[in-house]
Amino acid sequence: MGKKVLVIGEIREGSLRNVTFEAIAAARIVSDGGEVIGVLSGAGDLHEMGKEMVYYGADRVITVAHDNLKTYTSEGHAQAIFPVIEEESPEGIIMGHTSQGKDLTPKLASKLESGLISDTTEVAAENGAIVFTRPIYSGKAFEKKEITDGLVFATIRPNNIPSLERNDALEGEVTTKDVDVKDIRTIIKDIIRKSSDGVDLSEAKVIVAGGRGVKSSEGFEPLEELAEVLGGTVGASRGACDAGYCDYSLQIGQTGKVVTPDLYIACGISGAIQHLAGMSNSKVIVAINKDPEANIFNVADYGIVGDLFDVVPKLVDEVKQMKVNA
Known part of the structure; x- marks a missing residue:
């Protein structure tokens, strides 16, 4: 029944x-x-x-x-x-x-x-x-x-x-249905949102995430471009957030957001267990890292050993070309 x-x-x-x-x-x-x-x-x-x-x-x-x-x-x-x-x-x-x-x-x-x-x-x-x-x-x-x-x-x-x-x-x-909502003890005076523009991280189908390997806040720019051409959004490891490269609203991991996108591209992320806890259930994981021994490759479906600043722009160009030819 x-x-x-x-x-x-x-x-x-x-x-x-x-x-x-x-x-x-x-x-x-x-x-x-x-x-x-x-x-x-x-x-x-x-x-x-x-x-x-x-x-x-x-x-x-x-x-x-x-x-x-x-x-x-x-x-x-x-x-x-x-x-x-x-x-x-x-x-x-x-x-x-x-x-x-x-x-x-x-x-x-x-x-x-x-x-x-x-x-x-x-x-x-x-x-x-x-x-x-x-x-x-x-x-x-x-x-x-x-x-x-x-x-x-x-x-x-x-x-x-x-x-x-x-x-x-x-x-x-x-x-x-009429319900009298009253005597609320919590009073919200103001809301200051710190979040990325575009798709919400927890519901994104495509996430391009950066770690300490991006080296600076400017290092996220090629990641943002890749996320844009793929129709996704940008995330980050705690290491990148702690280093001041981006806001903590982008943090993915055990102490950040837990995400399950169709495609997760990890750029310059070593693969600490705390980060893996937030993204290891992604449907397809692509790792880009200069270190072939990086732990992130152990959970990745596809791995690219190389400098993200060389690899990511090539991916952007390739995706753009595929869209032109489609």
């Missing part, structure tokens, strides 16, 4: 994050033919974003709009979402494993007195049970958790579970 599963959508700068659609796909597996219900909380008119969740596979969507939800706080959004959970009594709840998801879901799980499976990279139905796969020990191993009974509450890592194909012909009701 199918399950009722809620998908908590995430809004960022006025639009839905891609991981919301991936969460819907995961919820479809968990529901096993049951009902998938989207939940959106925020400020203003959320109807169009609710319809977008329907186009990606939600059966219906419940929105909660309130002025106190304009700026994200776990306290405010938990107040908005918890009444929906109580009313719907779902058998599953799915959300993206983003900074917001990592902050909000433990609060909801605590109120529900429920367990929480975090950072899921794969969801499968096996022999009547739902099996979640997640990395452990900094990505050096994986564990599988089998849920046979009780509330299924999980977050999924972005860019791991493919979203369903968008279908404008899908129909589903988008309703609004």
Whole structure:
């Protein structure tokens, strides 16, 4: 018998994050033919974003709009979402494993007195049970958790579970629930964003990352050009950030962002275990390093031994030529 599963959508700068659609796909597996219900909380008119969740596979969507939800706080959004959970009594709840998801879901799980499976990279139905796969020990191993009974509450890592194909012909009701969001103790006075332009790192399909081998902030310029022609974005190792070559918002690794792009190009990165923890699950890894013994080659699918300042411009020229000939 199918399950009722809620998908908590995430809004960022006025639009839905891609991981919301991936969460819907995961919820479809968990529901096993049951009902998938989207939940959106925020400020203003959320109807169009609710319809977008329907186009990606939600059966219906419940929105909660309130002025106190304009700026994200776990306290405010938990107040908005918890009444929906109580009313719907779902058998599953799915959300993206983003900074917001990592902050909000433990609060909801605590109120529900429920367990929480975090950072899921794969969801499968096996022999009547739902099996979640997640990395452990900094990505050096994986564990599988089998849920046979009780509330299924999980977050999924972005860019791991493919979203369903968008279908404008899908129909589903988008309703609004009135919830009084009040007495929020956390007051956000101002938000100063330090992030790279373009594609968000956690959802990027292509990442060109630089390490200490870039030697300076100017050394990132050829990497930025390669990322641009590939339609991706730039990341960095902690070593490059510590050296002041770039902002810490670009850091990938155990103490930075965890990414799973289709293509990861590591330029001048030695391959410290802390960095590998953040990118070793990338689908294709290309390493460029002058040191043939660099640890990064042990996880790379393709390795280029050479100076990144010679190799990267050649790659840029080659990609540009391929686009001309396409």
